[in-house]
Amino acid sequence: RKEVEQDPGPFNVPEGATVAFNCTYSNSASQSFFWYRQDCRKEPKLLMSVYSSGNEDGRFTAQLNRASQYISLLIRDSKLSDSATYLCVVKNSGYSTLTFGKGTMLLVSP
Amino acid sequence: DVKVTQSSRYLVKRTGEKVFLECVQDMDHENMFWYRQDPGLGLRLIYFSYDVKMKEKGDIPEGYSVSREKKERFSLILESASTNQTSMYLCASTLDRPSNQPQHFGDGTRLSIL
Numbered sequence: 472r473k474e475v476e477q478d479p480g481p482f483n484v485p486e487g488a489t490v491a492f493n494c495t496y497s498n499s500a501s502q503s504f505f506w507y508r509q510d511c512r513k514e515p516k517l518l519m520s521v522y523s524s525g526n527e528d529g530r531f532t533a534q535l536n537r538a539s540q541y542i543s544l545l546i547r548d549s550k551l552s553d554s555a556t557y558l559c560v561v562k563n564s565g566y567s568t569l570t571f572g573k574g575t576m577l578l579v580s581p
Numbered sequence: 582d583v584k585v586t587q588s589s590r591y592l593v594k595r596t597g598e599k600v601f602l603e604c605v606q607d608m609d610h611e612n613m614f615w616y617r618q619d620p621g622l623g624l625r626l627i628y629f630s631y632d633v634k635m636k637e638k639g640d641i642p643e644g645y646s647v648s649r650e651k652k653e654r655f656s657l658i659l660e661s662a663s664t665n666q667t668s669m670y671l672c673a674s675t676l677d678r679p680s681n682q683p684q685h686f687g688d689g690t691r692l693s694i695l
Contacts (some may be wrong), residue, residue, distance in 0.1 A: 503681040514671055514686040515624070558624075560683075567612045567631070567675050568639070569684055573623035 474498060477559050477572040484579055488549045492575045494542040494559030501570075503562035504535055506544050508555045509574065515558055518544075549579045584608070585687035587672050593693045600659040602690050604672030611677040613655035614684060615639075615647060617668040624671065630655055631677065662694045 477494045484490045496504075504521035519526065521533040521542055532545040542559055559572035588603035606613065614629040616639075626639030628647040636647050644666060648656040655674075659666055669691050673684040 505683050507683075512691075514689045516686070517683045520681065520683060562681070567677060567682065567684075568614070568626060568629060571624040573621070 475572040587687035610674035
């Protein structure tokens, strides 16, 4: 079983739509969780951390379900500038190493 | 803001050359990382370091070595470059504590081995 799994997409949505991405992880000892955003040919950039109680940052909402080992990202009112690949990232126990999903591509069209 | 600087955005080298990729961070982070990213394979950890002169193998260390002589600088070395090492190389850094710190990435180096 892959350590962090994501649907690669692409998700094609119109501007203004709401879109949700899911991610599952296999290591139950994982400690911290993040969503990164990566634009084409650029480096990954932190979008938001994911907290156990769920958290929101503007149009973005992240949820964590430790029992099901499942993380989600909800984007409301999609903008053209949201077009990117979204990486689900899990921090392992011990050293500060991260395990990255392969990413979900989002394409927002006018 | 955290600044992670990689020495080159684009690099072209020949098979068999010894290649050095440099990474510098300005936030006094203890932990530094080298990844490569390839289409369909995502980011894969090559090596990381949690302190000066300390290094740990990641998932794909073969064909690579690293050096961390100063806290702010982490170098990736391709001992004898091969065409299958053509890739995007990303350096990252993070604080050791608190434990939920994210990693911050440099702009990446696109390395082509001919």
